[in-house]
Each structure stands twice: as structure tokens, then as C-alpha cells.
Amino acid sequence: xxxxxxLVGRLTEDPELRFTSxxxxxxxxxxxxxxFGRGGRSDSExxxxxxxxxxxQAENTVEYCRKGTLVGIKGELQTRNYVNREDKKVYVxxxxxxxxxxxxxxxxxxxxxxxxxxxxSN
Numbered sequence: 001x002x003x004x005x006x007l008v009g010r011l012t013e014d015p016e017l018r019f020t021s022x023x024x025x026x027x028x029x030x031x032x033x034x035x036f037g038r039g040g041r042s043d044s045e046x047x048x049x050x051x052x053x054x055x056x057q058a059e060n061t062v063e064y065c066r067k068g069t070l071v072g073i074k075g076e077l078q079t080r081n082y083v084n085r086e087d088k089k090v091y092v093x094x095x096x097x098x099x100x101x102x103x104x105x106x107x108x109x110x111x112x113x114x115x116x117x118x119x120x121s122n
Contacts, residue, residue: 005095007049007073008103009033015053017062027058028094029065031073051075051095064102072101 009031017027028050035045051073053061065071075097084090 003076005075005077007031011065011067011069013067015062015065025055025058027053027061051097053097057100070104072103073097074099
């Protein structure tokens with residue numbers, strides 16, 4: 001079976017590094033992706049995909065990325081659930097990041113630089 005996700009989008013907020021009790025770094029990020037419809041890419045509709053980055057990649061993400069940074073992500077889709085404080089079961093679907101590429105410093109970079117970065121990451 002195949003469980004592989006590839007995304008290219010922008011961070012919705014500055015990433016914040018946390019550490020587990022075993023001192024392993026983790027960062028939760030949300031990547032915004034414009035939707036494609038029948039008429040092509042839509043600038044008015046987007047999906048917001050939660051992602052989890054672990055270890056050294058998490059530390060690098062915090063160091064080099066800010067809100068609006070264009071990133072490329074390769075990972076796998078995972079689901080989990082837990083019971084919250086109100087005793088309700090909460091279901092979570094997220095991308096467990098295997099690789100993350102930083103494609104821009106911020107969203108103001110010009111289009112030519114972004115295209116070169118995307119080509120270089122392939």
C-alpha cells in the first residue's frame with residue numbers, strides 16, 4: 001500500500017519548536033494550498049493542511065522559516081484520536097513530514113527566484 005503526500009504551499013504562521021520529554025524537537029505547522037477547480041487555480045479558496053515535523057528538521061524549520069515561507073513537503077498521511085477535557089473524542093488528520101524543503105525566505109520573493117527553487121528541488 002502507498003501512503004505518500006507531496007505538498008507545496010505557504011506557512012500560515014511562524015513555527016514554534018517544542019520538545020518532548022525525551023528532548024526530541026517537534027514543530028506543528030499548517031501549510032496553505034490554493035485549490036484547483038474546473039477553471040484552474042483559485043486564489044480565493046485554499047486548504048489548510050496540518051503537518052508535524054520532528055528532530056533536526058523541526059529545528060531547521062524554526063530557524064529558517066516564518067509565516068508566508070514557501071515550503072515543499074513530502075510525507076505520509078496519518079490519523080489519530082484522543083479524548084479532550086470535555087470527554088469528547090477528537091479525530092486528527094495530519095501529514096507526518098519525512099522531508100521539508102525551504103523554497104523561499106518569504107512570500108515577497110520574486111516569481112523567478114521561486115521557479116528556480118522549485119526546479120532545483122526536483
